[in-house]
Structure formats: structure tokens, C-alpha cells
Amino acid sequence: xxxxxxxxxxxxxxxxxxxxxxxxxxxxxxxxxxxxxxxxxxxxxxxxxxxxxxxxxxxxxxxxxxxxxxxxxxxxxxxxxxxxxxxxxxxxxxxxxxxxxxxxxxxxxxxxxxxxxxxxxxxxxxxxxxxxxxxxxxxxxxxxxxxxxxxxxxxxxxxxxxxxxxxxxxxxxxxxxxxxxxxxxxxxxxxxxxxxxxxxxxxxxxxxxxxxxxxxxxxxxxxxxxxxxxxxxxxxxxxxxxxxxxxxxxxxxxxxxxxxxxxxxxxxxxxxxxxxxxxxxxxxxxxxxxxxxxxxxxxxxxxxxxxxxxxxxxxxxxxxxxxxxxxxxxxxxxxxxxxxxxxxxxxxxxxxxxxxxxxxxxxxxxxxxxxxxxxxxxxxxxxxxxxxxxxxxxxxxxxxxxxxxxxxxxxxxxxxxxxxxxxxxxxxxxxxxxxxxxxxxxxxxxxxxxxxxxxxxxxxxxxxxxxxxxxxxxxxxxxxxxxxxxxxxxxxxxxxxxxxxxxxxxxxxxxxxxxxxxxxxxxxxxxxxxxxxxxxxxxxxxxxxxxxxxxxxxxxxxxxxxxxxxxxxxxxxxxxxxxxxxxxxxxxxxxxxxxxxxxxxxxxxxxxxxxxxxxxxxxxxxxxxxxxxxxxxxxxxxxxxxxxxxxxxxxxxxxxxxxxxxxxxxxxxxxxxxxxxxxxx
Ligand code: GLA
Numbered sequence: 298x299x300x301x302x303x304x305x306x307x308x309x310x311x312x313x314x315x316x317x318x319x320x321x322x323x324x325x326x327x328x329x330x331x332x333x334x335x336x337x338x339x340x341x342x343x344x345x346x347x348x349x350x351x352x353x354x355x356x357x358x359x360x361x362x363x364x365x366x367x368x369x370x371x372x373x374x375x376x377x378x379x380x381x382x383x384x385x386x387x388x389x390x391x392x393x394x395x396x397x398x399x400x401x402x403x404x405x406x407x408x409x410x411x412x413x414x415x416x417x418x419x420x421x422x423x424x425x426x427x428x429x430x431x432x433x434x435x436x437x438x439x440x441x442x443x444x445x446x447x448x449x450x451x452x453x454x455x456x457x458x459x460x461x462x463x464x465x466x467x468x469x470x471x472x473x474x475x476x477x478x479x480x481x482x483x484x485x486x487x488x489x490x491x492x493x494x495x496x497x498x499x500x501x502x503x504x505x506x507x508x509x510x511x512x513x514x515x516x517x518x519x520x521x522x523x524x525x526x527x528x529x530x531x532x533x534x535x536x537x538x539x540x541x542x543x544x545x546x547x548x549x550x551x552x553x554x555x556x557x558x559x560x561x562x563x564x565x566x567x568x569x570x571x572x573x574x575x576x577x578x579x580x581x582x583x584x585x586x587x588x589x590x591x592x593x594x595x596x597x598x599x600x601x602x603x604x605x606x607x608x609x610x611x612x613x614x615x616x617x618x619x620x621x622x623x624x625x626x627x628x629x630x631x632x633x634x635x636x637x638x639x640x641x642x643x644x645x646x647x648x649x650x651x652x653x654x655x656x657x658x659x660x661x662x663x664x665x666x667x668x669x670x671x672x673x674x675x676x677x678x679x680x681x682x683x684x685x686x687x688x689x690x691x692x693x694x695x696x697x698x699x700x701x702x703x704x705x706x707x708x709x710x711x712x713x714x715x716x717x718x719x720x721x722x723x724x725x726x727x728x729x730x731x732x733x734x735x736x737x738x739x740x741x742x743x744x745x746x747x748x749x750x751x752x753x754x755x756x757x758x759x760x761x762x763x764x765x766x767x768x769x770x771x772x773x774x775x776x777x778x779x780x781x782x783x784x785x786x787x788x789x790x791x792x793x794x795x796x797x798x799x800x801x802x803x804x805x806x807x808x809x810x811x812x813x814x815x816x817x818x819x820x821x822x823x824x825x826x827x828x829x830x831x832x833x834x835x836x837x838x839x840x841x842x843x844x845x846x847x848x849x850x851x852x853x854x855x856x857x858x859x860x861x862x863x864x865x866x867x868x869x870x871x872x873x874x875x876x877x878x879x880x881x882x883x884x885x886x887x888x889x890x891x892x893x894x895x896x897x898x899x900x901x902x903x904x905x906x907x908x909x910x911x912x913x914x915x916x917x918x919x920x921x922x923x924x925x926x927x928x929x930x931x932x933x934x935x936x937x938x939x940x941x942x943x944x945x946x947x948x949x950x951x952x953x954x955x956x957x958x959x960x961x962x963x964x965x966x967x968x969x970x971x972x973x974x975x976x977x978x
Pocket of ligand 1: 587622623680681682709765788789
């Protein structure tokens with residue numbers, strides 16, 4: 298009996314041992330890890346916050362009527378990085394656009410990258426497409442990135458679901474999600490000295506007969522006394538404010554010697570005033586209401602932005618335009634009564650909405666501060682936000698803008714897709730959302746801008762013409778012919794890394810077309826407190842913001858601050874007041890940088906400057922720090938001895954012989970080194 302009992306005990310022990318071991322083997326072999334079990338907060342996305350088991354709007358995930366209990370609800374542009382360390386064998390999911398945005402026209406592409414290589418993509422998906430199954434082998438992959446792009450039509454309503462998403466693993470029960478880009482803000486721009494320094498553009502274009510206004514931007518302790526010698530007849534400078542006003546009657550180039558004096562010292566600088574046909578000889582710099590206020594803009598907010606431009610000191614660095622975007626007009630279907638009212642008077646003149654009762658006095662207010670003011674419209678019957686556009690009233694509108702005293706017009710394609718010549722029964726006033734496809738016919742694409750461009754030129758004011766049609770029909774090739782001063786080359790920017798990166802990588806094709814008076818516009822800046830009516834600090838990390846401002850400067854892009862000017866923090870202010878960086882943007886030669894050398898994720902952008910030097914951006918688009926001894930100088934057009942200056946730090950680094958020397962580069966993930974190379978004998 299005893300033996301039997303002992304045998305039973307032995308068998309039980311062996312049995313337990315075997316089952317424990319099997320559990321252990323099971324544990325170490327296949328195990329499923331659901332995507333929703335990971336920390337999704339590391340994801341970056343264009344709108345909202347990453348949602349676990351819900352759509353981005355917090356509803357049950359639904360793709361073409363099919364519901365899903367588990368997954369990751371996000372919004373383009375979206376990126377989630379996962380450290381797999383070779384411990385996943387596969388990833389499966391059902392991807393698609395969530396039904397919650399019925400009535401809109403979203404488009405997105407789901408893309409999976411493994412160790413930097415594209416492993417899978419869904420192709421462009423639209424609302425109503427059935428979920429696409431994805432199944433990706435991952436053996437050996439260390440780092441995985443789940444990306445949702447905007448599908449090429451901007452990221453409007455791109456509510457994207459990674460549904461039923463899970464990993465098969467080699468026996469781990471979770472993975473770490475991460476974002477390797479540092480988040481602590483750090484200040485690089487040294488404070489300006491107490492003595493005067495004259496900043497901003499050194500060339501300014503005006504047309505004969507137009508009211509002239511140019512503020513000499515100067516940093517340094519106040520009071521400052523301004524003077525100018527060599528001013529052409531018709532112009533005078535206000536010695537207290539430094540604002541040059543008047544009217545030029547003769548064309549020609551006039552070199553003016555500017556002086557600014559205060560208790561600590563004196564500064565001098567030459568300003569070239571070119572009176573002729575062309576304006577915007579350097580890229581426009583200023584602020585625009587859209588990226589912060591969107592449909593909430595009002596005259597009061599515009600005035601406060603202008604006041605903040607002065608109070609913050611930004612005005613002393615060349616920031617000039619205060620631009621009102623959409624929603625100063627009356628709206629077609631808003632429930633907000635302040636946006637409802639007659640679109641036009643009996644004679645057809647546009648009537649601003651009740652938030653903008655007196656456009657002329659608003660313009661005067663902004664001009665009195667030494668700033669300029671801009672406005673927005675569409676060649677179609679409706680703007681993108683459903684306010685009334687200029688269709689059929691272009692001449693009257695141009696006249697109204699001039700009469701009110703406006704200096705800038707952003708003219709946005711929007712519903713013009715409904716106004717296609719030769720399409721019978723096409724009702725231009727029919728309500729539709731953005732239409733991008735109408736611009737494929739070149740004449741159709743050009744016509745509405747030509748019409749407004751000509752009417753603006755007929756006005757007795759210099760009005761910068763900003764063409765906005767998201768880069769259709771190679772606008773950079775014909776924008777000048779319609780009197781355009783700048784033209785958007787992209788869809789709308791958002792404050793996400795993917796948005797800024799994709800826009801940046803797309804700029805080389807239009808680069809050769811930039812010149813004084815004609816600028817490629819990769820859209821407005823997304824630094825500071827932004828949010829299109831839902832204000833939040835820019836989601837771009839500090840290094841991404843340095844890269845953004847460096848690239849937009851190298852690109853000779855219009856610099857339009859898109860943030861709430863009353864909420865400027867030290868970091869943002871510092872980012873926007875580096876005069877050496879701004880000087881790259883405002884360089885009178887007017888060339889646009891392009892990428893001349895690529896090493897992995899490092900792209901080197903070179904911009905020729907008027908004095909023969911070069912601004913060079915070493916831009917790290919990757920997730921690893923770049924540590925490199927750079928010596929391929931001939932690839933970036935350098936040959937000889939150069940003095941190298943770090944523009945963000947405003948510090949000379951070293952002199953380098955490009956034949957024998959090496960430049961030590963250490964560039965953070967998504968970061969930049971912006972250097973100036975000046976030839977030395
Ligand atoms: C479009 C433009 C934006 C903004 C909005 C206003 O989306 O691209 O920059 O002007 O319209 O509705």
C-alpha cells in the first residue's frame with residue numbers, strides 16, 4: 298500500500314512538474330500581445346489623443362458598419378513607435394477609416410515600418426471602405442513604427458482605426474512604446490544687446506504711387522532715435538518710431554543709410570528701397586489667425602495679436618503682417634449668430650460679419666502700430682469654412698480690401714472646384730467640401746488667380762497676393778504670371794512631426810522657382826500655442842521646432858506665426874527672435890535651399906546668400922542621434938577655407954579647410970545644426 302501511495306505521490310509530482318514546464322514553454326513560446334495593452338500615449342497624432350479600444354472621438358470603433366472591441370483609435374498624421382527587440386513574430390490588424398465622420402471626405406494610408414523599412418501599406422483608404430486585414434511577419438525586427446498618413450488631401454477628418462491589432466510574440470507579455478525625441482525645451486538664441494541693432498530685411502520693394510510703410514526693426518534699450526539719409530523724395534522717417542512713410546513717384550533703386558541711437562550706442566545699416574513693379578522682395582513675415590483661432594477669430598483678437606506683436610518685441614525682428622484668415626465674412630450655415638448676416642449689400646459689396654464691424658479702423662489700428670494687415674478670401678463662391686467667397690465679385694472685393702487699407706490677400710481655392718468651365722449644369726454655389734481635383738486642367742487652375750491678381754494690381758495699394766491651392770498644377774511654374782507673391786506648395790500643416798517632415802521632404806521640386814517677389818509657401822508655422830480653436834502647446838518637440846524654423850528659413854518661406862500671440866512662452870519667443878536665423882530667410886538674393894547631400898536620415902540643405910556665404914542646415918530626420926565627422930564638402934558645393942558659424946547659438950565654431958578638414962557633427966533626433974559658411978582667405 299505504502300509503495301502504491303508513494304508511486305501515486307511520485308506520479309503526481311512528475312505530472313505537476315511536466316505541466317509547470319509546459320506552461321513555462323508556452324509562456325516562452327507563442328503569446329499574444331494586443332496593441333491596446335501597450336502604452337499608446339507615446340503616439341503622436343494630428344488631432345485628439347491616442348485612444349485605447351475606441352475611435353479618436355471616444356466611440357466604439359466602426360469601419361463600414363463593422364464594430365471592433367479592441368484596437369487603437371488615432372488621427373492622421375499619426376506615428377507610434379514600438380520596441381520589439383526581435384521578440385515579435387507577426388502583427389495583424391484590421392485597418393480603416395472610422396464611420397464616425399460620416400458626411401466628410403477623409404483619406405488616409407496605413408503604413409508599417411520595421412527598422413526603417415516599409416513593410417506594409419494599406420494604400421489610400423476612404424470612408425466606407427471595408428476594413429483591410431493586415432498581417433506582417435516581424436521576425437528579427439527591432440523597432441516598429443505604425444504610421445497613418447493624410448492620404449494626400451490634408452488630414453481633415455482622418456479618423457483612423459488600427460482595429461483588432463495584436464502581436465504574436467516569442468513569449469513576452471508586453472512591448473515598450475517610445476518617443477526618442479527629447480521633450481525638455483532649451484534656449485539657444487542669446488538675448489539681444491542693450492545697444493541698438495538694426496534687424497530685418499535689407500531690401501524693400503514698393504510700387505510708385507502706393508502708400509509706403511516700412512518700420513526699421515531695431516532691438517536695444519528704448520528710447521531709440523532713428524534717422525535715415527538718402528531717402529528718395531516723397532519719403533520721411535519718424536525719428537521716434539523708426540517708421541518710414543510717404544509715397545514714391547519715381548521708379549529706381551535708392552540706397553538709404555539708416556541709423557539707430559540709444560544711450561548705449563549707435564547702429565548703422567544700409568537699406569535698398571526698390572521702387573518698381575515687384576513687391577515682397579523678401580518673404581513676408583508676420584502672423585495669421587488660422588492655426589490658433591480658426592473660426593473663432595474676431596477684430597478684438599486681431600487687435601490683441603497686433604498689440605502682442607509689439608509688446609513681445611517681435612516687431613523689432615522684422616515681424617510685420619497681421620493676417621486675418623477665414624471667418625471674417627458671413628457664413629453659409631454656422632449656428633453661431635455672430636457669423637450670420639447679409640453676405641453683400643445691394644450693390645454687391647462684401648459685408649464683414651458682426652465681429653468685424655469696421656474694417657477700415659481695424660486696418661488703421663494695425664498700421665498705427667507700425668504693422669501691416671492681411672485678409673483672406675476664395676475664388677469660389679464659398680471659402681473652405683463655408684463663408685462667402687469672391688466668385689463673381691472679384692473686382693469689388695479687391696476694391697474693398699484696398700479701400701479698407703489691407704496689405705495682403707490669401708486667396709484660397711476651396712469651392713472653386715465647383716466652378717469648372719465647360720461643365721454644363723455645374724452649380725458653383727452647390728455645397729461641397731474641399732475640392733482638390735478641379736485644378737488638373739491648367740487653364741482652370743490658373744484662371745481664378747489671374748482674375749484676382751489683375752484686380753489687386755489695379756488697386757492704388759501694394760497688396761501681397763498669396764495664392765493658396767495646396768500646390769496643384771505645379772503652381773510654382775505659373776504663380777508669378779498671375780501676380781502671385783507666394784503660393785502654397787502643400788496641404789494644410791498640423792503641429793505633428795509627420796506633417797512637418799512630409800512637407801519638408803517635398804520642397805525640393807519647387808525650390809528653383811523661388812526668387813525676390815515669388816516665394817514657395819510650405820504653410821504657416823506650428824510653434825507656440827496653436828490648435829485651430831482648441832488651443833494647446835504645439836505637439837512638436839523642441840528639436841523638431843528648431844528644425845521647423847531652420848528649414849522654413851532655408852526654404853525662403855513666408856514666415857507666418859500661427860500661435861496665440863498672447864500666450865508666447867520664453868522658448869517660442871526665443872525661437873522667433875534669432876536675427877541671424879531670420880537673416881537667412883530674409884536674404885536679398887532670394888534663393889531657396891535644396892538638399893544637396895543625404896546620408897541615411899541626415900539631409901544637408903544649402904542656401905546661397907547674397908554676400909557669397911552659404912547657410913547650411915544639417916537636418917536629422919531620423920530617430921537616432923547623428924554623430925559624424927563630416928568631410929564630403931565638395932558634395933555641398935564648398936571648396937577652400939571657411940569660417941563656420943553656428944547661427945542658433947550666434948557663435949563662431951572654427952575655420953575649416955574643406956580639402957583636409959573634418960567637421961564634427963552631433964545632431965539630436967529630429968534636430969538640426971544651422972551653420973553659416975563664409976569664405977576666408
Ligand atoms: C484651407 C487653407 C487653410 C485655411 C483654411 C480656412 O484649409 O489651406 O490655410 O485658410 O482653409 O478655412
